[in-house]
Amino acid sequence: MLAEIRIDGLGVIASATAQFHDGLTVVTGETGAGKTMVVTSLHLLSGARADAGRVRVGAARAVVEGRFVTDDVDGARHEAVDDALESAGAERDEDGSVIVVRTVGADGRSRAHLGGRSVPAGTLAGFTEPLLTVHGQNDQLRLLRADEQRRAVDRFAADTIDTPLARYRERRAEWLTARRELIERTEKSRELAQEADRLRHELAEIDSVAPTPGEDATILAEVRRLGDLDSLRDAAETAQVALSGVDVGTETAADASSAIELLGVARDRIESSDDPALSDLGPRLGEAIAMVVDVAGELSGYLGDLPADPGALDSLLTRQAELKTLTRKYAPDVDGVIAWAEDARARLQSVDVSEDALAVLRTRAEETERAVAAAAAKLSSARTSAAKRLAKAVSAELSGLAMGKARLDVEVRQNAVGAQDSAPLEVAGTTVHAGTDGVDEVEFRLAGHGGAQSLPIGKSASGGELSRVMLALEVVLADSEKGATMVFDEVDAGVGGRAAVEIGRRLARLARAHQVIVVTHLPQVAAFADTHLVVDKTDDGGVLNSGVRSLDGDDRVVELARMLAGLDDTETGRAHAEELLQLARTHAEELR
Numbered sequence: 157m158l159a160e161i162r163i164d165g166l167g168v169i170a171s172a173t174a175q176f177h178d179g180l181t182v183v184t185g186e187t188g189a190g191k192t193m194v195v196t197s198l199h200l201l202s203g204a205r206a207d208a209g210r211v212r213v214g215a216a217r218a219v220v221e222g223r224f225v226t227d228d229v230d231g232a233r234h235e236a237v238d239d240a241l242e243s244a245g246a247e248r249d250e251d252g253s254v255i256v257v258r259t260v261g262a263d264g265r266s267r268a269h270l271g272g273r274s275v276p277a278g279t280l281a282g283f284t285e286p287l288l289t290v291h292g293q294n295d296q297l298r299l300l301r302a303d304e305q306r307r308a309v310d311r312f313a314a315d316t317i318d319t320p321l322a323r324y325r326e327r328r329a330e331w332l333t334a335r336r337e338l339i340e341r342t343e344k345s346r347e348l349a350q351e352a353d354r355l356r357h358e359l360a361e362i363d364s365v366a367p368t369p370g371e372d373a374t375i376l377a378e379v380r381r382l383g384d385l386d387s388l389r390d391a392a393e394t395a396q397v398a399l400s401g402v403d404v405g406t407e408t409a410a411d412a413s414s415a416i417e418l419l420g421v422a423r424d425r426i427e428s429s430d431d432p433a434l435s436d437l438g439p440r441l442g443e444a445i446a447m448v449v450d451v452a453g454e455l456s457g458y459l460g461d462l463p464a465d466p467g468a469l470d471s472l473l474t475r476q477a478e479l480k481t482l483t484r485k486y487a488p489d490v491d492g493v494i495a496w497a498e499d500a501r502a503r504l505q506s507v508d509v510s511e512d513a514l515a516v517l518r519t520r521a522e523e524t525e526r527a528v529a530a531a532a533a534k535l536s537s538a539r540t541s542a543a544k545r546l547a548k549a550v551s552a553e554l555s556g557l558a559m560g561k562a563r564l565d566v567e568v569r570q571n572a573v574g575a576q577d578s579a580p581l582e583v584a585g586t587t588v589h590a591g592t593d594g595v596d597e598v599e600f601r602l603a604g605h606g607g608a609q610s611l612p613i614g615k616s617a618s619g620g621e622l623s624r625v626m627l628a629l630e631v632v633l634a635d636s637e638k639g640a641t642m643v644f645d646e647v648d649a650g651v652g653g654r655a656a657v658e659i660g661r662r663l664a665r666l667a668r669a670h671q672v673i674v675v676t677h678l679p680q681v682a683a684f685a686d687t688h689l690v691v692d693k694t695d696d697g698g699v700l701n702s703g704v705r706s707l708d709g710d711d712r713v714v715e716l717a718r719m720l721a722g723l724d725d726t727e728t729g730r731a732h733a734e735e736l737l738q739l740a741r742t743h744a745e746e747l748r
Contacts, residue, residue: 157178157224157225157641158176158198158222158671159175159176159224159225160174161198161201161222162222163194163197163218163219164215164218164219164220165212165217165218166193166196166212166219166220167196167218167702168190168193168212168693168702169190169703169704170212170215170702170703171703172702172703172704174194174704174706175706176671177671177686177687178667179686180663180667180686181671181672181673181686181687182674182675182681182685182688182689183673183675183689183690183704184676184682184688184689184715184719185690185691185702186693187677188693189691189693190693190702191675191691193210193691193702194673194704195643195645195675198288199290200220200258201220201222201256201258201288202281202284202288203277203279203280203284204277205277206260206265207260207264208260208262208263208264210260211260211261211262215262216262217260217262218259218260219257219258221256221257221258222255222257224253224254224256224284224288225253226253226254233287234286236282236285236286237254237286237287239282240283241254241270241283244270244271244275244279245273246270246271246273246283247272247273248271249271254270254271254283255272256270256280256283256284257269257270258277286640287640287641288640288641288643289640289641289642289643290645291630291642291643291644299600299613299622300613302597302598302599303593305566305598305599306539306596306598308546308633309542309543309566309568310542310593312542312545312546312549312632312633313539313541313546316538316541317535317538317539317542320531320534320535323531324528324532325592327524327527327528327530327531328531330527331524331525331527331579331581333524334517334520334521335524337506338514338517338518338520341507341513341514341517342514351507352504355500355507356504358485358486359500359504362482362486362493362496362497363497365478365479365482367479367490367493369490370490370491371479372479372480372489373489373490375479378472379469379472379473379476382468382472388462389459392455392458392462393459395455396452396455396459398414398415399415399448399452399455400414400415400416400449400452401413401414401416401417416445419444419445419448420445422441423441423442423445426438525581525582528581528590529581529582529583532581532588533583533584535594535596536568536583536594536595539568539594539598540568543567543598544566547563547564547566549632550564550625550628550632551563551564553627553631553662554624554625554628556662557627557628557658557662558624558653558655558658559621559624561606562603562604562605563606563610564600564601564602565601565603567599567601568596569597569599570583570588570595571589571591571596571597572597573587573588573589574589581595583595600613600625602616602617604616604621623647624647626647627647627659627662627666628662634668634669640670641671641672641673642670642671642672643673643675644663644672644674645675647659647674647676648678648681653680656678656681659678659680659681660678660681660683661684664744679720679733679736682719683736683739683740684743685740687706688707688708688712689704691704692704692705712737713734713737714730716733716736716737717733
């Protein structure tokens with residue numbers, strides 16, 4: 157919910173702070189005092205477009221700061237709030253609340269901050285959308301949009317519509333994928349056939365060489381080794397003769413004494429000495445002899461492993477040339493060539509334009525089309541049932557809002573397919589447009605009185621009636637979701653008397669499930685508030701200034717009496733105000 161708001165330099169408000177609580181909060185004040193600036197500030201926190209004309213005359217900028225508490229939010233809306241904070245790198249305050257700031261300069265430039273982070277204004281909209289719904293004096297026009305009317309039906313019956321809607325979207329995605337693949341293979345059969353031939357030729361070239369992982373690196377090392385074969389053999393043989401005195405190549409003894417032989421002589425002479433200091437060196441010479449014998453053996457093995465075939469290098473060079481042919485065409489190394497071949501085989505399967513392959517795709521497209529048509533029919537049935545219940549519930553609310561026997565009809569009909577529709581769908585023998593949200597088009601129709609023909613709400617409802625239809629709809633929808641803050645700017649415009657009392661009752665009822673903030677000029681509505689804020693204006697030397705304060709006790713009675721045609725200084729007005737408050741308190745007791 158919205159816990160607090162601070163406004164600086166906005167309209168006639170130089171500086172003001174207001175705290176909000178659960179339940180119904182009303183904002184009242186004289187005409188021109190700046191009540192609507194409260195709603196304007198909430199629009200700004202919702203990411204609305206900044207208007208430099210709203211900046212207070214003489215001020216460099218207007219600043220709106222709001223503090224939101226999200227403890228009462230759960231489900232998908234809580235996830236949306238967390239996602240918005242995480243994506244922006246925003247942080248909660250120490251008490252878990254989130255601070256949102258919007259600044260509008262006199263030059264029209266705007267800045268936004270969320271949780272201490274500078275963010276685009278659109279990011280504020282993503283954060284506040286699940287938390288705050290602002291119904292300004294022109295916002296009821298959104299009810300005229302078909303998508304909003306369909307969304308209202310889906311909200312009303314979320315428990316019966318969400319599941320078939322999710323199933324329809326899943327089936328639709330499968331159908332569009334199968335349909336798109338079939339069309340692509342059919343319409344581009346020549347191009348795909350050419351691509352398939354090219355892939356087969358290239359795969360045949362790779363398969364004929366049959367490279368193995370890491371083979372190019374292994375061959376390169378071996379070629380370098382064989383290129384130095386003579387010098388390697390000479391070095392190893394010389395070392396072998398020096399150590400063991402035997403030429404491995406000829407198996408003959410060398411003329412000179414070997415290292416092993418000389419070390420043996422040295423050990424024998426030392427060990428035959430009677431001097432302990434000298435004889436103690438004997439074991440160390442024995443270790444040296446053992447090490448030399450080991451090295452001589454390894455040299456012998458090394459020489460034995462050296463290729464004796466003079467053509468081995470030529471064979472490796474030939475293989476290396478074959479691999480380089482592949483790496484020049486397909487990838488920088490052999491491992492990349494192997495990976496390319498795997499991808500090419502997968503692509504070859506997807507561009508198969510044989511009759512058998514097309515038949516498989518055609519069958520799949522037909523099956524998925526039948527599945528999405530069935531899912532669409534179930535979704536339409538659920539919406540039709542929900543629309544009837546919604547119409548009945550809203551009509552019942554309208555009867556108490558000075559709209560006599562007005563009746564709201566909610567029609568659900570199939571969305572006609574357009575001439576250029578990219579994915580027409582046949583449902584129950586009729587070709588329709590299969591949109592993301594189904595094949596249905598929802599229309600709100602209003603009958604102004606009993607027996608009257610219902611007409612589209614945009615043609616039959618006045619501005620005041622449209623506001624009351626919106627209020628009735630929100631009251632009905634309040635049972636389907638909880639926790640959001642709802643703001644109404646003069647939803648009671650154009651009504652009075654008993655109808656105004658009924659509007660107050662319904663706003664109070666709506667406030668049982670939501671935090672509701674209402675800007676009103678009607679005392680009958682203000683009397684039902686849990687929190688009453690007033691916007692005062694003062695004229696200081698020709699400079700108009702406004703502030704916001706909370707009313708309680710006698711101050712509230714005085715304000716209600718003022719709203720009763722300026723009767724704040726009469727006993728009659730005060731008595732009438734107290735009567736309204738008592739009526740509201742009685743209604744509050746009934747709601748508990």
